[in-house]
Amino acid sequence: MATEEQALQLVALLENELIRRRGPIDRHNDYYRGKHPLKFASDEFAKFHGQRYRDFSDNWVQVVADSPVERLTVTGFVADGETSADRDLWKVWQVNGLDADSQLGFLGAVTGARCFVLVWGDPDDPDMPVVTFEDASQCIVGYEPGSRRLRRAALKRWQDGNQDYATLYLKNQVWKFCRPLQQQDKSPQMADVDEAFKQWTPREMGEEPNPQPNPMGVVPMVELPNKPMLVEDPISDVAGVVAMQDAINLLWAQLFTASDYASFPQRVVLGAERPMIPKLNSAGEIVGKQPVDLDKFQVDRVAWITGKDARIAEWQAANLAMYSGIIEMAVGHLAAQTRTPQHYLIGKMANLAEGALLAAETGLVKRCDEKTLWYGQGLREVSRLIALAKGEDGKAQALRSGRVLWAETESRSHAQMADALLKLKSLGFPFEWLALRYGLTPTEVADVLVMRERELEADPVTELTRNLTGGGTVPDPQQPADEEQPDEETEAAA
Structure with missing residues (x-):
């Protein structure tokens, strides 16, 4: 059991690491939302045009982050030694709204390099634990020395009103702390006065x-890392996109500036003074001269140029296609580096064959499969925690080595999927496995099985005909069966 002093030491250590991680997480979240500062611009360009493009962004970060998340869908959990998905576990998943919140968690992991899942029992309903996905900016897990899986402690820190809150999760205890919210921009005198209030x-x-007490006996928070490393922190999918995103934004800013100043042919008058008109007083007398308003020429599109040497020259319009070509090349580099299909980014669809489209999405499919592997390890531990929270120790042990069911990450039409499943059925795969492969949840599969039983009871002959494969036929009850012919060995024996 940890003392209060030991718990506060752990909170301080975990909080310092959480603060260190917060900078990149906030930066990547801002880029996902389209908050991009203008980078790579010269001092002169930034001075004259930086404010103009302050709120502009051609946001490709969001597309790169969303493309794998939209293909990550959990459909069930299977315990070790079982052949069907656990319906009770799936009920917990749905009651807690995790079919939707899991998408938020996966998106947080893609942008912030990790997300967390917290499991805790509900005293009002022992059979329905509370399961929540948590953001990486608020949570952190501390591991045992030399281990990447054995959790020693976990911390969740957040703000509410004028208070900071922190909850420390240990294997056998849960500590809850609070402190006044730290005010910014305080004078040194007031900072010294508030020093005593900074402690948890x-x-x-x-x-x-x-x-x-923690009845589960394990730290109830699990980390889902994105692109984990052996010794370094996991990597965000957004981290490698930021630099190219800044370059694309700058190219767009330069294109807009060029289109504003140099997209039309510019004409210049040579060898002539600026046209002048008489300046009259209130009595109509000429008292001087004043230059002609050139804005009026732009509206009337007529001008009188005097002078024997007067002539008009022209500057060619800027080649804006040069900018668009470079931008398209930059987006292509971004697609290749992140394994995002180019038709997700460029938006041009040619008359491509079906196989060509599948090949174009191979990189994204593999990227999604990697994430199901990384996230699946953590979700398997989450299923174990749910069983522990319900007091089902035997099921918890079986779920620890079970597996997570995911929807198909490859994009296929219904016709393709049906054809593939029919071929698998001809090889002997059972209907329940095929239904899960199709993407149905365990609850939906169970409902479909009940419906099949009803159909079989209502019309067994039709159901039998439908299930025949390999060229089999249904015997006609009105036609007598052929008499059995003895084989050659029987005749010889006779």
């Missing part, structure tokens, strides 16, 4: 004890 203090929980 145990939260007043009424009748709830603090610390309270």
Whole structure:
């Protein structure tokens, strides 16, 4: 059991690491939302045009981040030794809204390099644990020295009103702390006065004890890393896109500037003074001269140029296609580096064959398969925590080595999918496995099986005909069966 002093030391250590991670997480989230500062611009360009393009962004980061997330869908969990998905576990998943919130968690992992899942029991409903996906900017897991899986502690820190809150999860205890919200831009005197209030203090929980025991016996928070490394932090999918995104934004800014100043042929008058008109007083007398308003020439499109040496020259319009070509090349580099299909980014669809489109999406499919492997390890542990929270130790042990069911990551038409499943059925694959492969959830599969049983009871002959394969035929009950002919060995024996 940890003392309060030991718990506060762990909170301080985990909080410092969480603060260190916060910078890149916030930066990548801003880029996903389209908040891109103008980068790579010269000092002169930034001075004259930086404010003009302050809120502009040609946001490709969002497309790169969304492309794998839209193909990551959990459809069930299967315990070790079982042949069908666990319906009770899937009920917990749906009651907690994780069929939708899991998409938010996966998106957070893609942009912030990791996300977390917290499991805790509900005292009002022991059979329905509370499961939530948590953002990487608020949570952190500390591991045992030398291990990437054995969790020692976990911390969740957040703000609400004028208070900071922190919850420390240990294997056998849960500590809850709070402190006044740290105010910014304070004078040194007030900062010294508030120094005493910066320390975490145990939260007043009424009748709830603090610390309270952890009945699960393990840290109830699991990390889902994105692109994990052996010794370094996991990598965000957005991290490698930021630099190219900045370059694309600058090219667009330069294109817009060129289109504003040099996209039309510019004409210049040589060898002539600027046209002048008489300046009259209130009595109509000429008192001087004043230059002609050139804006009026632009509207009337007529001008009188005097002078024997007067002539008009022309500057050619800027070649804006040069900018668009470079931008398209930059987007192509971005697609190749992130394994995002170019037709997701460029938006041009030619008359491509079906096989060509599948080949174009191979990189994205493999990228999604990698994520199902990385996230699946953590979700398998989440399923174990759910069983522990319900007091089902035997099921928890089986789920620890079970597997997570995912929807198909490859994009196929219904005709393609049906054809593939029919071929698998002809090889002997059972209907329940094929239904899961099709993308149905365990609950939907169970409902379909019940419907099949009803159809079989209502019309068994039709159902039998439908299931025959390999050129089999249905015997006609009105036609007598052929008499059995003895084989050659029987005749010889006779």
